[in-house]
Amino acid sequence: MNAVRKQRLMIIVGVVVGLGIATGLLLFALTQNINLFYTPQQIAAGEAPVGANMRVGGLVVPGSVIRNNETLDVSFDLTDGQGTFSVHYHGILPDLFREGQGIVANGVLVAADRFEAEEVLAKHDEEYMPPEVQDALEKAGHPGANADDASNKGEPKGGAGVYTRGYKADGQY
Amino acid sequence: MLSAVWQTLTRWYHQWGSPRYFFQYSGVLLRWLWPLAIVATMTGLVWGLAFAPADYQQGDSYRIIFIHVPAASAALLGYVSMGVAGLVGLVWRMKMADIMIKAIAPFGAILAAVALITGAIWGKPTWGTYWVWDARLTSMLLMLFLYLGVIALINAIPDPRQAGRAASLLSVVGVINVVIVKYSVQWWQSLHQGSTLKVVGETAMPAEMLSPLLISMLGIYLLFACTVLVRARTEIMRRERKSQWLKEALQ
Numbered sequence: 001m002n003a004v005r006k007q008r009l010m011i012i013v014g015v016v017v018g019l020g021i022a023t024g025l026l027l028f029a030l031t032q033n034i035n036l037f038y039t040p041q042q043i044a045a046g047e048a049p050v051g052a053n054m055r056v057g058g059l060v061v062p063g064s065v066i067r068n069n070e071t072l073d074v075s076f077d078l079t080d081g082q083g084t085f086s087v088h089y090h091g092i093l094p095d096l097f098r099e100g101q102g103i104v105a106n107g108v109l110v111a112a113d114r115f116e117a118e119e120v121l122a123k124h125d126e127e128y129m130p131p132e133v134q135d136a137l138e139k140a141g142h143p144g145a146n147a148d149d150a151s152n153k154g155e156p157k158g159g160a161g162v163y164t165r166g167y168k169a170d171g172q173y
Numbered sequence: 174m175l176s177a178v179w180q181t182l183t184r185w186y187h188q189w190g191s192p193r194y195f196f197q198y199s200g201v202l203l204r205w206l207w208p209l210a211i212v213a214t215m216t217g218l219v220w221g222l223a224f225a226p227a228d229y230q231q232g233d234s235y236r237i238i239f240i241h242v243p244a245a246s247a248a249l250l251g252y253v254s255m256g257v258a259g260l261v262g263l264v265w266r267m268k269m270a271d272i273m274i275k276a277i278a279p280f281g282a283i284l285a286a287v288a289l290i291t292g293a294i295w296g297k298p299t300w301g302t303y304w305v306w307d308a309r310l311t312s313m314l315l316m317l318f319l320y321l322g323v324i325a326l327i328n329a330i331p332d333p334r335q336a337g338r339a340a341s342l343l344s345v346v347g348v349i350n351v352v353i354v355k356y357s358v359q360w361w362q363s364l365h366q367g368s369t370l371k372v373v374g375e376t377a378m379p380a381e382m383l384s385p386l387l388i389s390m391l392g393i394y395l396l397f398a399c400t401v402l403v404r405a406r407t408e409i410m411r412r413e414r415k416s417q418w419l420k421e422a423l424q
């Protein structure tokens with residue numbers, strides 16, 4: 001490689017590395033804004049502003065879903081194994097909403113343990129399986145085979161990875 | 174052994190870097206690549222869309238993965254190829270590198286758009302919304318705009334050398350965004366799920382779903398390669414229209 005090309009290569013590498021570091025720092029500084037939602041742990045720690053519009057995400061606690069028979073009101077608890085709070089919603093839930101499933105809700109935290117949702121989205125996980133395989137897993141009593149009671153037994157399903165990724169390390173979950 | 178590989182690579186680099194050699198041998202290559210690309214794409218899509226088993230949670234709506242994932246990954250790969258071509262163009266001032274960027278950008282932009290649109294169509298029944306401004310979706314949208322930016326730069330600057338240099342720089346710098354797209358679901362909390370296909374570790378998908386997915390990915394990659402070669406040949410013909418060798422090659 002001759003000197004001119006070497007110099008050009010160095011300039012471009014410098015530009016890319018510089019811009020890369022700048023972008024990295026920018027994104028790091030904006031982490032809180034880029035994160036789509038607050039986790040129950042963050043809310044338990046008081047990191048989420050009460051009264052502000054925001055999104056929260058977590059796993060629906062099995063057995064906590066209470067539906068009103070007259071209206072579309074529904075309430076359920078959201079957890080990540082570190083914190084729990086209740087979510088209240090008025091509207092139609094997405095098809096994939098179920099107990100043990102990961103969800104993201106948009107709304108207002110009215111108190112430290114109560115969230116009023118305006119929108120509830122189901123978070124899907126990266127696992128795909130034919131129904132027969134899931135049936136077989138269930139029959140064999142495989143832990144976490146059933147998405148509905150997954151969080152009771154072992155590995156949670158339904159996009160749980162993102163909520164539990166940080167907590168597995170210290171063996172808390 | 175290693176030096177022999179290096180020598181072969183340098184030889185290929187110099188050969189394929191010459192428009193004349195490229196024009197001649199890309200024609201030969203395309204004769205094999207087109208049928209292969211069409212067969213792989215058709216096999217992967219028909220198998221995935223019609224014969225692969227349904228998903229236990231999503232039913233049939235998950236089948237959009239057989240279009241969404243190949244399109245998204247080919248769009249990422251296409252941008253990285255543009256970045257490599259951009260680097261070669263900026264450092265070695267190779268004409269073919271500029272031609273390659275011009276050849277890659279349009280189909281890459283289309284694939285990025287396909288990934289975004291299929292994702293939105295899938296998102297409505299699965300998540301409950303077409304669009305959410307999470308890290309993955311936003312960075313992918315930025316990639317579509319970067320592709321469009323490269324196309325716009327090439328078309329806005331009349332001098333091909335100047336245009337090539339500007340497009341090369343945007344291609345090289347834009348590779349930073351490819352890294353962000355790739356890791357966005359790990360670095361930040363997003364609505365978009367993590368990667369199903371993993372280079373290391375177990376893939377969260379059984380073989381009867383994974384095989385058609387991998388075949389459609391191969392098919393889309395090959396299809397991308399075919400369109401790039403065709404577009405590069407067209408561009409060579411346009412630029413070398415006064416050359417004697419081209420007239421001879423076309424006779």
